[in-house]
Amino acid sequence: MVTLPMPAASLAIAVDASAEHVVGMHEASWTAIRDGILGKIFPAATGIAHDVAGQDFTPNVESILALRPDVVVQWAEEGTGTIAPLENAGLKVLGVTYGTQEDLETWTTLFATLLGKPTRALDMIARNDEALAEVKARTAKVARGSPKVVYFNRFAAGLKVAGPQTYNDYYIRLVGAENPATGPAGVQGAGMVGVDAEQVLRWDPDVVLLGNFDGAMPDDLYRDPVWASLAAVRTRRVYKVPLGGYRWDPPGQESGLMWRWLSHVVFPGDDGPSLRDRMREAYGFLYDYRPTDDDLDQVLWSAANHGSADYGQFDA
Structure with a gap:
C-alpha cells in the first residue's frame, strides 16, 4: 500500500499490527510516526518512503511507480489532479473521504479487507x-x-x-x-x-x-x-x-x-x-x-x- 491521506498510514499499520505492507506514505504521516511512539514500536516504519506526494497531496507518480504498490490510497475530494495521474499511470487507486467516526469505520473496514484481516476491523470498531x-x-x-x-x-x-x-x-x-x-x-x-x-x-x-x-x-x-x-x-x-x-x-x-x-x-x-x-x-x-x-x-x-x-x- 501507498497511503497519501495523512492518517491512513498509521491506521493501516494498526489494522495490520505490522509495518510490512505500507511501502509509501505522505510526509506528514511519516513525521507523526517519527515524532510519536509508532516509530519506536515499528522501527521499520521510519524507513518507509515519504516522498510520494506534495503537501497538497498531488502525487509524485514516478516515486510511487518505483514502489510497485498493489493499491494507492488517495483523497477522493481533492480534485482530479490527485487521482487521475495515478490511474493514468496504470495504478489501482482507492479514493476515500474522511472527517467523521463513520469515515474512520469505513477506512478500518476497507484496510482490513485489503490486508486480509476482516475480523480485525470488527474488533477495532467494537472497541471504539x-x-x-x-x-x-x-x-x-x-x-x-x-x-x-x-x-x-x-x-x-x-x-x-x-x-x-x-x-x-x-x-x-x-x-x-x-x-x-x-x-x-x-x-x-x-x-x-x-x-x-x-x-x-x-x-x-x-x-x-x-x-x-x-x-x-x-x-x-x-x-x-x-x-x-x-x-x-x-x-x-x-x-x-x-x-x-x-x-x-x-x-x-x-x-x-x-x-x-x-x-x-x-x-x-x-x-x-x-x-x-x-x-x-x-x-x-x-x-x-x-x-x-x-x-x-x-x-x-x-x-x-x-x-x-x-x-x-x-x-x-
Missing part, C-alpha cells in the same frame, strides 16, 4: 463503540455547566480553530463542553478557520487545546502577555493534545483514548480505570506492545503539560 458508550455515560454523570473549549489546529504561525463540521467540535461536545467557535459568535464557514487573537479573547475559553500540526506548547500562551487575560491561561488550563500511534486530534485508531483524555481534562476526576491502564491495554491490542511509563509520558506530553491544571491525574 465501547469507549464511546463509556464516555457518554461519564458525561451524563460528571458534566456540569458548559465549559468553553477551543481547539487550535494551528497556533505557531497563524491561528486556526476547529469550526463547524469538524471532528474536534464533535468530541468537545461529546464530553459535555461547548465550542465557542461554533456558537452564535463563532466563525464563518466550516472546517479549520483562521481567526485573530481578538476573536479568541472575546470567546474567553475555559480550556485551550493545542493540536499536533505545529509545535505550539502551553508555555507559549502562559508566557505571552497577549493571552494573559484569557480564562484558560489564568487558570492554567492549556493542554497539548497527545500524540500516540497517530495524532489524537483527528479520527483514528486511538480515538477512544482521546475521548477519555479530554473528558478528564475538562472534568477532572479519578473515577474508573486510569488512562494509563487504558493506554497499555489499547496498545497491546493495536500494536502488540506494552508501553513503559516513559512511553506514556511521551504520548501524553507530560513534560509540556506538567504546568497545566490537574494534569497530575495522568501521572504514573
Whole structure:
C-alpha cells in the first residue's frame, strides 16, 4: 500500500499490527510516526518512503511507480489532479473521504479487507463503540455547566480553530463542553478557520487545546502577555493534545483514548480505570506492545503539560 491521506498510514499499520505492507506514505504521516511512539514500536516504519506526494497531496507518480504498490490510497475530494495521474499511470487507486467516526469505520473496514484481516476491523470498531458508550455515560454523570473549549489546529504561525463540521467540535461536545467557535459568535464557514487573537479573547475559553500540526506548547500562551487575560491561561488550563500511534486530534485508531483524555481534562476526576491502564491495554491490542511509563509520558506530553491544571491525574 501507498497511503497519501495523512492518517491512513498509521491506521493501516494498526489494522495490520505490522509495518510490512505500507511501502509509501505522505510526509506528514511519516513525521507523526517519527515524532510519536509508532516509530519506536515499528522501527521499520521510519524507513518507509515519504516522498510520494506534495503537501497538497498531488502525487509524485514516478516515486510511487518505483514502489510497485498493489493499491494507492488517495483523497477522493481533492480534485482530479490527485487521482487521475495515478490511474493514468496504470495504478489501482482507492479514493476515500474522511472527517467523521463513520469515515474512520469505513477506512478500518476497507484496510482490513485489503490486508486480509476482516475480523480485525470488527474488533477495532467494537472497541471504539465501547469507549464511546463509556464516555457518554461519564458525561451524563460528571458534566456540569458548559465549559468553553477551543481547539487550535494551528497556533505557531497563524491561528486556526476547529469550526463547524469538524471532528474536534464533535468530541468537545461529546464530553459535555461547548465550542465557542461554533456558537452564535463563532466563525464563518466550516472546517479549520483562521481567526485573530481578538476573536479568541472575546470567546474567553475555559480550556485551550493545542493540536499536533505545529509545535505550539502551553508555555507559549502562559508566557505571552497577549493571552494573559484569557480564562484558560489564568487558570492554567492549556493542554497539548497527545500524540500516540497517530495524532489524537483527528479520527483514528486511538480515538477512544482521546475521548477519555479530554473528558478528564475538562472534568477532572479519578473515577474508573486510569488512562494509563487504558493506554497499555489499547496498545497491546493495536500494536502488540506494552508501553513503559516513559512511553506514556511521551504520548501524553507530560513534560509540556506538567504546568497545566490537574494534569497530575495522568501521572504514573
